[in-house]
Amino acid sequence: MQALDEFLRVIQIEKNFSVHTVKEYERDITQFITFLHSEGVNDLNEAEYLHARLFVTRLYEEKLSRATISRKISAIRTFFRFLNRDYGIDVSPFLSLYHPKKEKLLPDFFYEDELEQLFAANKGNDFKSIRNMALLELLYATGIRVSECVSIELDDIDFYYSILRVMGKGRKERIVPFGQYAHEALLRYINEARPFIMKDKKHNRLFVNMRGGELTARGVRHILNEMIKNASLHTKIYPHMLRHTFATHLLNNGADLRTVQELLGHANLSSTQIYTHVTKEHLRSTYMKAHPRA
Numbered sequence: 001m002q003a004l005d006e007f008l009r010v011i012q013i014e015k016n017f018s019v020h021t022v023k024e025y026e027r028d029i030t031q032f033i034t035f036l037h038s039e040g041v042n043d044l045n046e047a048e049y050l051h052a053r054l055f056v057t058r059l060y061e062e063k064l065s066r067a068t069i070s071r072k073i074s075a076i077r078t079f080f081r082f083l084n085r086d087y088g089i090d091v092s093p094f095l096s097l098y099h100p101k102k103e104k105l106l107p108d109f110f111y112e113d114e115l116e117q118l119f120a121a122n123k124g125n126d127f128k129s130i131r132n133m134a135l136l137e138l139l140y141a142t143g144i145r146v147s148e149c150v151s152i153e154l155d156d157i158d159f160y161y162s163i164l165r166v167m168g169k170g171r172k173e174r175i176v177p178f179g180q181y182a183h184e185a186l187l188r189y190i191n192e193a194r195p196f197i198m199k200d201k202k203h204n205r206l207f208v209n210m211r212g213g214e215l216t217a218r219g220v221r222h223i224l225n226e227m228i229k230n231a232s233l234h235t236k237i238y239p240h241m242l243r244h245t246f247a248t249h250l251l252n253n254g255a256d257l258r259t260v261q262e263l264l265g266h267a268n269l270s271s272t273q274i275y276t277h278v279t280k281e282h283l284r285s286t287y288m289k290a291h292p293r294a
C-alpha cells in the first residue's frame with residue numbers, strides 16, 4: 001500500500017523513529033486495515049468511529065495489555081493524521097477514542113544477592129564465557145537498552161575515562177560511565193576473545209555472535225536465558241530487567257532521580273519516577289521482614 005509505505009518512511013527518516021518502532025507501527029496499522037477488510041470496508045475513507053470501537057473491543061477480547069492497546073490506537077491515529085494531511089482523507093475514526101489507562105506494573109529487577117549469583121555462575125575462561133561476562137557487566141554497569149547495546153562499536157568506548165557513547169531513542173547521543181568490573185571484562189573480551197571469535201569477519205561492532213557476525217537483540221536474550229539457567233535462578237529474564245536493576249540499585253544506594261534520568265536517557269522525569277515506587281516497596285518489604293513489631 002503506497003500510503004502506508006510513505007508514512008513509514010516519514011516516521012523513520014523525518015521523525016527519527018527506531019527500526020523497532022517503525023515495525024510495530026506497520027504491524028498495528030496493517031492489523032487495522034485487515035480488520036476493516038473483514039468488515040467489508042476496502043476504502044480507508046469509509047472507516048468510521050464505530051469500526052475503531054469494534055476493533056479495540058476485539059483487542060480486549062484477545063486479552064492484550066492496556067499498554068499494547070494504547071500503542072496501537074496511537075499508531076493508527078498518527079497514520080490517519082498523515083492521511084488527512086497528505087492524501088486529503090477526511091475521516092479520523094480514532095480521533096475521539098480514549099487511550100486506556102496503563103496498568104501500574106512495577107518493573108522486575110534482581111536483588112543484589114541474585115545478581116552476585118548470576119555473575120558467579122557464569123565465570124569462565126573460554127571465549128563464549130568471556131564474551132557473555134562482558135555483555136552482562138556492561139548491561140548492568142550502564143543500564144543501556146539492548147538496542148543500544150548491540151549497536152555499540154569499538155570506537156564508542158573510551159577506556160581512559162571509562163565512558164561509553166550511546167545512540168539512544170530518536171538518535172539522541174549520550175555519554176554513560178561504567179565501573180571497574182565492566183572495564184576489566186570489556187578489555188579481556190576485546191583482547192582475548194573477540195579477535196578469535198571474529199576469525200576472518202570484518203566489522204566494528206563490539207559484541208559478536210559465536211560465528212563472528214553482529215550480535216542481535218534476539219541473540220542477547222538467548223545469552224541471558226542461558227546465563228540464568230547456569231545460575232539455577234528460578235526467574236525469567238529479559239534484557240530490560242538489567243536496566244531496571246541498574247536504576248533500582250542506584251536509587252537504593254542514594255543516587256538522585258535526575259542523575260538516573262540522565263544515565264537512562266529518559267526524555268521525561270516521569271519515566272524514571274516508577275523506580276522510586278520500586279525502591280519504596282523494597283524498603284517497606286525489608287522493614288516488614290526485619291522489624292520485631294512490624
